[in-house]
Amino acid sequence: MNNQQNNALKSSLLDKFGFEGFRPGQEQTITQLLNGQSSLSIFPTGSGKSLCYQLTALYLPHVTLVVSPLLALMKDQLSFLASKGIKAASIDSTLKGNEAQTVMAGVRAGDIKVLMVSVERFKNERFRQFIESVPVSMLVVDEAHCISEWGHNFRPDYLKLPSYCQALKISLVLLLTATATRKVKKDMAEKFNIRDEHIVQTGFYRQNLDLSVLPVAESHKNSQLEQIIKAQQGPGIVYVTLQHSTEKVAQYLKQHSINACAYHAGFDSDIRSQIQQDFMEGKIQVIVATIAFGMG
Numbered sequence: 001m002n003n004q005q006n007n008a009l010k011s012s013l014l015d016k017f018g019f020e021g022f023r024p025g026q027e028q029t030i031t032q033l034l035n036g037q038s039s040l041s042i043f044p045t046g047s048g049k050s051l052c053y054q055l056t057a058l059y060l061p062h063v064t065l066v067v068s069p070l071l072a073l074m075k076d077q078l079s080f081l082a083s084k085g086i087k088a089a090s091i092d093s094t095l096k097g098n099e100a101q102t103v104m105a106g107v108r109a110g111d112i113k114v115l116m117v118s119v120e121r122f123k124n125e126r127f128r129q130f131i132e133s134v135p136v137s138m139l140v141v142d143e144a145h146c147i148s149e150w151g152h153n154f155r156p157d158y159l160k161l162p163s164y165c166q167a168l169k170i171s172l173v174l175l176l177t178a179t180a181t182r183k184v185k186k187d188m189a190e191k192f193n194i195r196d197e198h199i200v201q202t203g204f205y206r207q208n209l210d211l212s213v214l215p216v217a218e219s220h221k222n223s224q225l226e227q228i229i230k231a232q233q234g235p236g237i238v239y240v241t242l243q244h245s246t247e248k249v250a251q252y253l254k255q256h257s258i259n260a261c262a263y264h265a266g267f268d269s270d271i272r273s274q275i276q277q278d279f280m281e282g283k284i285q286v287i288v289a290t291i292a293f294g295m296g
Helices: 003-017 026-034 049-058 071-083 099-108 119-123 125-132 156-167 182-191 218-230 243-255 269-280
Strands: 039-042 063-067 088-091 114-117 136-141 173-177 199-201 236-239 260-263 286-289
Touching (some): 003 049, 049 173, 071 269, 114 119, 119 125, 119 156, 173 182, 182 199, 218 243, 243 260, 243 286, 260 269
Parallel strands (some): 039 199, 063 136, 136 173, 236 286, 260 286
């Protein structure tokens, strides 16, 4: 890519996204993609992985298809893109009536630059027929480590993405993750024929994250959780394994003056969407959830 093209990228970065400069790894990734080189980018969470496809999509002739395992992340990205005047949409379980058909029509007309879906959407025959009927410039796989590692147990459909990509004749691929061992990195790249020189890795470390384990007797769990939450500021998520546990723990926290709400797959989709929206808007301090929170 020549200087004129580099200047155009930086101009778009400022004009469309309001950023004066690229973060580490972003410019290399975007340049590779615009040169037609499929890439694997491994950046820490919060370091701007999404910009790599968002900016690239502006320069591609057809839709960019983004596969994400998190419904909450999809909605957050769509809101961000809309705020930047970039036409994007999702096809997911929250759509009602003819909304999915409206999105498909927008993609066919070339009005939508970014389309976001969960990997399970590929099981839908109507969706597969649709996506086979439109030109796709780039496939983006977010949380791409699912292809190799915990996807075997958590999201097994990720393992089918390479074959979907081949069947759809999508020649340009971007894999994004913040989590990859050497073995997983090698496996991801091999599955999509990404060359070693097109793997962009900036590291994993984040100063603002802390991981700790606190042994607590079963009878003291709720009271200990209450103390931890009250010692913190801002919103938080408490993950539990069972649906009924979300409601029991949330009820306990509410009884102790904490603005908490349960979230699990047993709730109607409208209720789940409203809870998520309220949480994002700061109307709920703590979500007590199963892993259904965020899934598409």
